[in-house]
Amino acid sequence: MPPTGLTAGTPLATLNHLAARLRILSVRSTTEAGSGHPTSCCSAADIVAVLFFSVMRFNPKNPKHPNNDRFVLSKGHAAPLLYAAWAEAGAFNPDDLLRLRTLESDLEGHPTPRLNFVDVATGSLGQGLNAGIGLALNARLDQSNYRTYVLMGDGESMEGSIWEAAEIARHLKLDNLCAIVDVNRQGQSDPTILQHDMEAYRARWSAFGWNALVVDGHDTAALLNAFEQAGQTKGKPTVLLARTLKGKGISFAEDKPDWHGKAFKKGEEADKALAELSARLLPSPPKVEIRLPDPPAKAPAAARPVAPPEYQPSDSVATREAFGATLVKLGEANPKVVALDADVKNSTFTDKFGKKFPDRFFETFIAEQNMIGAGVGLASQGKIPFVATFAAFLTRAYDFIRMAAISKTNLKLMGSHVGVSIGEDGPSQMGLEDLAMMAAQPGVAVLYPSDAVCTHWLTALAADHQGMVYIRTGRPKTPILYKNDEQFTIGGSKVLRESAKDKLTVVAAGVTLFEALKAHDELAKQGIAIRVVDLYSIVPIDRATLLASARATNNLMLTVEDHYAHGGIGDAVTAAVNADGVKVHKMAVTEIPHSGKPDQLLDRYGLSARHIVEKVKKLIS
Ligand SMILES: Cc1ncc(C[n+]2csc(CCOP(=O)(O)OP(=O)(O)O)c2C)c(N)n1
CATH class of the missing domain: 3.40.50.970 (Thiamin diphosphate (ThDP)-binding fold, Pyr/PP domains)
Known part of the structure; x- marks a missing residue:
């Protein structure tokens, strides 16, 4: 019965x-x-x-x-x-x-x-x-x-x-x-x-x-x-x-x-x-009745604008930490924001959100595929899930990310601990292919903030953006570059140093941006002017600014990134301007790195200011 x-x-x-x-x-x-x-x-x-x-x-x-x-x-x-x-x-x-x-x-x-x-x-x-x-x-x-x-x-x-x-x-x-x-x-x-x-x-x-x-x-x-x-x-x-x-x-x-x-x-x-x-059909079609759902409940509260950041110019803040701080502000502003973790919340700083909004925080333990899959499910229902772990560990959930892209999911991914600048933990913990992996998927915005202010605004923009977003954050503390009310856009960039005499444009983001700025100052002492661009949005890319910078600097560009050579900033910039006759040279990690201190590793793998200075001199000579 x-x-x-x-x-x-x-x-x-x-x-x-x-x-x-x-x-x-x-x-x-x-x-x-x-x-x-x-x-x-x-x-x-x-x-x-x-x-x-x-x-x-x-x-x-x-x-x-x-x-x-x-x-x-x-x-x-x-x-x-x-x-x-x-x-x-x-x-x-x-x-x-x-x-x-x-x-x-x-x-x-x-x-x-x-x-x-x-x-x-x-x-x-x-x-x-x-x-x-x-x-x-x-x-x-x-x-x-x-x-x-x-x-x-x-x-x-x-x-x-x-x-x-x-x-x-x-x-x-x-x-x-x-x-x-x-x-x-x-x-x-x-x-x-x-x-x-x-x-x-x-x-x-x-x-x-x-x-x-x-x-x-x-x-x-x-x-x-x-x-x-x-x-x-x-x-x-x-x-x-x-x-x-x-x-x-x-x-x-x-x-x-x-x-x-x-x-x-x-x-x-x-x-x-x-x-x-x-032969298994009834002689005449029976009446089909579907059981209807309960009527909908009242709509949730509307989102408010996110509170601005309050960093001091002298602060030194890791972008992963700034991400965690912004997530809390987003949680306050928008009831649809939820977060998921795979047992690294005290490294990605999503623990702050978890403490403040326990009902909207989901600990999925060390199961990254499940974390992304559950995030996709939540996103499909109108939630805005931020999924955060070490960038390196997103690779094991890549098929879930690929399928999320096929779903055109409104999912926000954050990958921390990128590049050799994580230091002592060694290559198994270093995200060095994450930009390539994310940029390969159509419709994914790939963002790479360098300081806490930029991280704040890009995280807020990510929440408002309809579609998948990847935010790349770093482990080491970095100085503040921007005023708290600086404006950023998905698809934008910032020219941080420029003069009429610039010989070449260096494009960087994350820790290498600070190396590029140091190289700029060192080269200035030697009478060589270079332009420096903060490429905080890799997909979409600010082709207009890149091209204008290249045109102003002998069509010569140098990209520097704490990422493997394939599919990162260098390839993105090349794809954007190469056809216009711009020569793009790349500096990136080209071998499996070793453990060491972050500064030692940046130097060992050719990404430090010293290497940028040498490379610039060679390219302009
Ligand atoms: C991850 C993955 N691996 C392999 C395939 C290829 N594939 C499609 S259906 C199938 C067999 C599925 O068997 P089962 O789950 O028992 O489903 P059935 O068709 O027997 O009901 C395979 C291997 C796939 N679609 N996805």
Whole structure:
């Protein structure tokens, strides 16, 4: 008997009919496209039918309704099933499904937020549950009763990021989060390790502290019961371990290897599949009723302008510390600002925000992928998440960053401890490729403040900017360069030293900017004038100022950066002005550095004022 509490009383016959419809639509659309993953859709069709047409509360005409239950298709290759469910629920015309995977349609091969019913892009496996944590945390923050469902594959659950999420969801007691693993025992090229050993799955998830329910994933009554239990479980998240068959309902593909990622060919093959699936339809289409969400609560308080900084000209402040101080001011000004940490909050100074706003601060422990994924989930719901760790450790979450860019997420990343100037801790802790990594992603603003005032304003601008932003900060204390009311823009730069006699322009940011300023003074003593530009915005780049500076200095430029040579300031400046006949020379870190004192290392790797002086003299001679 279907339960009557949390889940609706949709007759089982209706759900079975709808599951058959979802399979049919998935087969039809992939066959029309000539590619896709129909068998991965078929294994999960009953799960999705039960969720969409009996369990979840949502408004299909308003996918952004704040109280809609959220559904994340972590196994993004089953996109046709997701699209079919929304179409069948009334969000759009099912005929549109036949334009799957075409340039003319947003029904792409894997889901992206181009579609208004998709919160986060999926398709790189092992990211949906992390985003689900962000969605579940958002419900908690907004005191909404919506629930978050995340559908994963069993092959997918090899990914370590899923187990990062599993650990943290339990720690956070996210009982509004429900994962479903579609255990169809097949991956792409091989059966999964555990195949249908459901007890092994139960033992793993239970050991992680989840309410783990093993269920027949093709038994709609059993699924309804399991979702009901999930809804009633307090204090921990639930996972449904659904035993299924890949290609369910199509005799020649069901539970067979070699059918992953293959559309059924038009003609005999697809006709046979569709005939078998159609035999499961009710003679006349049943009435489908979707459970609607509660009306929205009142809108949160509006943001105020952020308070200005109050640094003294004699102060010496690390940019990471200035970032932490600004984050607190942003928290005061804007209730949407939240922050996430991976156990380095006393190094990135997000601990200040955490102490002031404990409800809006999320410690994800040493699990950077999960930190970014949860941040993406929160950002998808209108929060402004600042995610901060050592720049070096963002590299291990790069695929999450890449997917966040695909989602066009409003996420703010901060990477601290960059370059050789961190000193004694050595190369494993030095962010030396972060600029390249961030600048490679379209739509990411890459900012690199040198002093505390600039850090303040760039952090504030980042919060207001719609889109992803990366802020690079340093470990050592640096002098104040700017007045507290100096104006900065994303895409701007500052000419700090200039004269009519300048022979060359040095472009730098961060610690090397101060070396460039020292070199300027030393060269001035020797009668050589140079221009110095603070390139605090690397993407977008201030091409106009760079070009004007180059033109005024014999079309000669020198970039100096505490970063590896590829993909950093040098390459960004070259790309901006090279075609205009400007010669750009680069100074950057070109080998794996050693431990040492920051000043020693800057000198050892050729970035100190002394090296800049030598290089300038050589270039202008
Ligand atoms: C991180 C990542 N690695 C590899 C792939 C390629 N891939 C796509 S689907 C798939 C198999 C997935 O198996 P499973 O999670 O069990 O899903 P099923 O299709 O069997 O439901 C693989 C390896 C991917 N999309 N993402």
